[in-house]
Amino acid sequence: MKSSLFKSLFCSFLCLFVSNVFSQSVLTDSLNTAIKKSTTDPKEKSRLLTRLSEVYRLNKDDRMATITGKESVAFALKNENYEEAVKAWTVLTNIYAITQQFSAMKASSDSALIMAREHHQPISMAYAWYGKALLYKALSNADEVVKYCQLALKALGNVDDPYLLSKIYYQLYAVNSGWNNVAKVNLYARKASENAWKAMDYNALSNAYTALSVAYEYNYAASKEKNDLDSILFYLNKAEVLYKQYPGKVADHTYAIGCINMASYYLKYFPESDPSAKKNGIRYANKARAVLKDGLRNQQIIASSLGILSEYARQEGDLVSMERYLLGAYEVMKTEKDPSFYTWINVAQALADMYEKKGAYPKALGFQKLVTEYNSKSFNKEQAMNAQKLEIQYDTEKKNNEMLVLKERESSRRLQSVLYGCVAVALLIGLVFLFRSYHFKLRYSVQLEKQLKLEKQESDMRIMLEKEERARLKAEQRLMETEQQQLKKEVMANVLQIDHKNQMLHHIKTQLNDGDSINMHKILRSESMLDLNFDQAKLQIQQVHPDFFQLLTERAQQKLTPLDLKLCACLHLNMDTRQIAQLMHVEAKSVRMSRYRIKQKLGLSKDDDLNVFIQQLGKNQTGAKAI
Structure with missing residues (x-):
């Protein structure tokens, strides 16, 4: 049955x-x-x-x-x-x-x-x-399309040619549709349909009905009113009735596009739970595919219909049917002589997503690679196409300019007869103006020479000011560098003294905690002497040996500790072992051990004198700066 x-x-x-x-x-x-x-x-x-x-x-x-x-x-x-x-x-x-x-x-x-x-x-x-x-x-x-459509309308004037008018208005509708100009989309779609009906051009009328459905889709997107949604389907139904009412007067391709639009609207605007809408959507998708089965250059529409069917299969959870439809769309696109990579990309991407959802990752990866490949081919094709378009557009504009020049020349020829009659008067007037022009050019040349001279002076002045400004900035920069170096010198000179004061205070605190007696007069006298020595040392380090510690660090084969640097500074100040021990609050034996350790870090032999080395280091620095 x-x-x-x-x-x-x-x-x-x-x-x-x-x-x-x-x-x-x-x-x-x-x-x-x-x-x-x-x-x-x-x-x-x-x-x-x-x-x-x-x-x-x-x-x-x-x-x-x-x-x-x-x-x-x-x-x-x-x-x-x-x-x-x-x-x-x-x-x-x-x-x-x-x-x-x-x-x-x-x-x-x-x-x-x-x-x-x-x-x-x-x-x-x-x-x-x-x-x-x-x-x-x-x-x-698009701008030029509108321009020439308007010229065509102007050329028609009062001539009633509904066949051409329907085509012009349809092109204007298409441009404004791309620009999302809702008011003009509605206007030109309606004018296209009115003139196509007058011309009894039923294929153009079918296209105009489709255009009106698009116009009402724009209206529905803005208003969300059911009347606009109903109007979309109303005009698509009119296109279908037209196809059946006038067999052969509406192209199969035109009718199939209307079917695809109808199926898309049912899929887009009706809920998945509406069985009637789903049935109609599937029916129109199958109609589009069937009516173009033996047609020419219809692969994109057939692939689109299969894509819609695959979407309905996806909604039902029927992944097997979805796979069959998508693979069918892929095979259809492979038969296209000049393929639309955009459609191929959509189909391949849908297959990759579907296989990924099913867990068939090798297949998903294969189709994802095809998406990448088609994207690359699409880009190359578009680049080549754009190059041809630009070349043709350039030639067209060049030709238009040539035509404009020819038109102007023709206009000039018509004016020649009039001009010849005015030649004698023009010559007389020309002589008068020639004399005045000579004096004017003379005054102009003198004025121009003065202006050029003033501009040169102004330029020289500007260059001089720029040089002075650069010199000033350079001097300020040097001054800032000098101040910065001086601050660094003062910091290095104060480090040693601050460290000594800290140790001295620590030593006094320790003696007080241990209950030992302290001769404060002796300590103050000793500290005053040391302060005097430190002031002299600071002056010497700042003015003569600002890079003393840097030279020591560069010469050392092992890292010098802050205590090592402090000891070297004391040696540089010609302080003996007793003074250093007193300054550092350590035994003389510890000072001697530290001296031995520093010699090793500096890479000196047993026979080398550390005092001589440090004094010589300062002299070498001074000599380098003097040079």
Whole structure:
């Protein structure tokens, strides 16, 4: 029972698909038949050829669209039907833009504009400007697209051509959609639909309905009102009705895009718990995939439909179906001649995430590597594409400038006849002004010379002031360095004395704690003598030997302790062992042991005299500074 039901549904769908393909084939066949009739008027034949080229383009048959478009141009030129030639060139511009043949696209656009300007027909100029808009759309220059669409509207003036108007307004809608200009998106989408209905261009009308659904999506994002959400589905349903009501008049590709949008809206705006929305979303995703099964250049739409189905499978927790859909999308994208790496990246990333969730880490890693590879290829492709676009844009701007120059030259030629009549008067006036100009130039040169001289003086003064400022800053820097060095010298000179005072106070404290008698007069007299010696030592160290301790540290083979440095300073002051012992409050024997230890650290032999070495160290320093 289930099998027969499946078969009946499959057969009914197949009939629907075949009927649509057949109807589109009938349209192209009828156009070809009318073109081949000997009784067909040449002007009408040119129009039919252009229309046939457009039909081939809508059906993604780029080769036949190009061949027919060129044939239309040649036939129109042969019969001096220049308006139709401009229209055919505009169709070719669109075809070359889609197939990314930028040089051919520019050539077609330029030919249409040149022809239109030569014959001054409003319709021709409007189509030529529209062709320029298509050119700049392919070059991703939105500002220029708007500019040339406005020129096309201005060229039309009061001429009622709803077919062209619908296309112009659709381009303006697309640009403002990219700019998120909600008001203009609504305006131009509505105007595009109104003119497409007048022109009975049902494919353009289907696109306009899709544009209106996008406009209401913008409205819903701002208002969150259910009426706007209902309007999204309302216009997408109208596009579907149009496809069924006028078989062959709406391209399968256009209808499939509407189905993908419908499936996306059900997935995006309806909760997962809504079975009806889920059913409709799956149904429209399958419709998009089925209607393009045997079409040309439809891999992205098919992959998108499989991606939507995989998302529904994910919501249901059916990872097996999700994997099947995503792998199917991946295989579909592999068949694309000029792949869209953006879609490949999305599919590969979804597969990597899915396999990671399933714990199949080798597969997840493999697809993640593919994501990286596709990102790199996408970047390289985009760079190459941008280089071509920039080159074409440069050539286009150059050509536009040349055309502007030619136009100005033509205007100049028309003015020559008038100018010749004024030559005599101009010469007379010129002589008067020549005489005045001579005196003016003379005064100007003198004034300029004075100004240059003043500027030179000002420059010299500025240089001199800058030099003086640098010298002042340098002097201040040296003064600060000198003051800093002096402070360092004073610090080094005070360290020894402070250390001695601390030890002396500690010694007195120890004697007081032990109950020993203290001769304070003797201590004060001794300290006064030592203070006098320290004052002299400080002066000597500051003025003569500021780097004494640094030289000792550099010469030492082992690290000198603060006590070692203190002992060396005392030796440098020519203090004997008794004085040093008294100063440090130690036994003379300890001073001798310290002297022996310092000799070892300085790398001196037994025969070397430590006193002589230290005194010589100070003299060497003094001599170095004197030099």
